[in-house]
Amino acid sequence: MAPGAGFAAFDGSWDPGCDTASAVSFTDAxxxxxxxxxxxxxxxxxxxxxxxxxxxxxxxxxxxxxxxxxxxxxxxxxxxxxxxxxxxxxxxxxxxxxxxxxxxxxxxxxxxxxxxxxxxxxxxxxxxxxxxxxxxxxxxCGNAGKHRQICAALLGDSGTRCPALACKDPFQPVGHCCEICGATISLEYTPGFDIRQYQNRILHAFLSLPKYAGVQMAISKVRKPQTSRNAVPVIQIVLMDDKTGSQTGTNAEQLAEDIMRDITAHGDSFGIVTGTVQVATGSNSNGQGGTIAGTVIGLLLGVLLLGIMLFLHWKAMIRLPSVHLAGLWNRKKDQDVVAGPSDKGFDNPIFDMPTNRAESHGACSGEEALKEMASKDxxxxxxxxxxxxxxxxx
Incomplete structure (x- = not known):
């Protein structure tokens, strides 16, 4: 086009809010x-x-x-x-x-x-x-090799535009460009694990509850960076909520705890071997981690040790103050009473029925929650x- 030339268009209508000879800017395609x-x-x-x-x-x-x-x-x-x-x-x-x-x-x-x-x-x-x-x-997904290119395109070549976070000790999920507040769960699994079935489990039993309405979940198979060349793939669950300030990430943390308790009770039926949690909220001072395998092994060792002590006590090989033993059992009972209401398990949409139908009336259907997300498989x-x-x- 010649210098000073331009385009003009008119569709027959007139907008009084538009000035004549106003500048028009084109985006950089x-x-x-x-x-x-x-x-x-x-x-x-x-x-x-x-x-x-x-x-x-x-x-x-x-x-x-x-x-x-x-x-x-x-x-x-x-x-x-x-x-x-x-x-x-x-x-x-x-x-x-x-x-x-x-x-x-x-x-x-x-x-x-x-x-x-x-x-x-x-x-x-x-x-x-x-x-x-x-x-x-x-x-x-197959985009791990393009991680740097993806983050450069998202954040700019400097890579310094990650948002400021309100939580302490934020962490970076595998495949993400910035650190986050919230929780991640990493699952090791057997060949029988079905990611879509387990996603439906979480949607039906947890994310359909009103208290978790502000929580977002991403679930996918990833490879965690390891020193070993043969990194084993894991199932990564990323949880983020809409809380702010000191409450940032607290709903995601609570959901992660509920999921881990559910894994303890029903994980084997889904083909889950172990689960590891990482949490960052506005109220915690350190990232938290724990594994189902470690918990189970610890409980088994504790029961085994207690059984040996009781056996030796019965054999008169050692003596234990009975008041201390009674106190141990009483504390265990107290913990069970305290933990009881929050550790009653969740209904399995594949294998079982809800234990209390009255509790499910206030929750939206699993089908409605399912429409909000899907796995990448x-x-x-x-x-x-x-x-x-x-x-x-x-």
């Missing part, structure tokens, strides 16, 4: 990056996508994973940089301008077109498989929210 988590919305189904019910996830999994479906909404324009540190971008499928691509061959025909060249730029290459996760215990629908249909009307 080159700045949008595929690996920026802020540019994506993830949902468990197309219905949830239309209703705006999105999945809470760690930052790596907010970018489309290897078994996810990507949707660029029809009748919208976009331009995105697909530069990738690993060059190949693995997907289950990708939909562009209303056309769904489920094979490399079909996508290869589209990418050289003029439309595709305007929509995608950079050195990345798509690989679509039309395959879902084959493992019922879940599949890793199945195809997740990702939509790019950069542009919407309203831009065509402007």
């Amino acid at each position: 080159e700045k949008y990056k595929w690996h920026d988590p802020a540019l994506w919305h993830a949902a468990a189904s197309l219905e949830d996508l239309d209703q705006g019910t999105y999945i809470f996830a760690v930052d790596e999994e907010r970018v489309p994973c290897q078994y996810d479906d990507v949707i660029f909404q029809p009748e919208t324009s976009f331009r995105v940089n697909i530069d990738s540190s690993e060059q190949m971008i693995h997907l289950r499928s990708i939909s562009i301008m209303g056309q769904k691509f489920t094979s490399d061959a079909a996508l290869a025909e589209y990418m050289p077109t003029s439309s595709a060249k305007l929509q995608f730029h950079g050195n990345g290459t798509f690989q679509v498989t039309n395959a879902g996760c084959p493992d019922k215990s879940g599949c890793e 199945s195809g997740i629908y990702f939509v790019n929210p950069l542009y919407d249909e309203t831009e065509l009307i402007a």
Whole structure:
């Protein structure tokens, strides 16, 4: 265009609030990056996508994973940089301008077109498989190797824009770019573990309760950084709440404690071997950790030691003051009485029925809670929210 030239558009209507000759600014279309988590919305189904019910996830999994479906909404324009540190971008499928691509061959025909060249730029290459996760215990997202690129896109190249936190000793979940307040649970599991079944358990028994209405949960399979080269995958549950100040993370902490108690009672039926908790709240001074395995072993050793002492006492090999022994049992009974109301267990939606139907009347249904999140083991629908249909009307 010649110097001083410009565009003008008029649809026949007049807005008295608009001044003539006002400046119009265009956004920089080159700045949008595929690996920026802020540019994506993830949902468990197309219905949830239309209703705006999105999945809470760690930052790596907010970018489309290897078994996810990507949707660029029809009748919208976009331009995105697909530069990738690993060059190949693995997907289950990708939909562009209303056309769904489920094979490399079909996508290869589209990418050289003029439309595709305007929509995608950079050195990345798509690989679509039309395959879902084959493992019922879940599949890793596949973005771990792009962690630095994802965090740089989210936070900026300096990586110094993580928000200030109100909790003491915050921690960083695997796959997340910043430290958080709340709780994480890491589960070791057997081959019989089903991540979707266990997610439904948590949704039905806990997250449907009114007291946990402000808690968000992300559950997925990850590999924890270890000194060993052969890191074993674990199931990571991330819990965050909407509390502020000194109460930050306290609801997430309480939910983590409830889940751990439930694992103690029912974990073996779900194929859970051990669980480890990490907590950071506005009221605690140190991160807390504990394992179910350690608790069980400690209890077994305690019972074994007590049995040996009683046996030796009965054999007259040692003498114990009876008042101390009575005090030990009395304290145990007192603890049981105190812990009783809060440790009554939860109904298993797969294997058992609610123990007290009256308690469940005030809670919303498990189906309603289920719509709020989904595991990453199945195809997740990702939509790019950069542009919407309203831009065509402007």
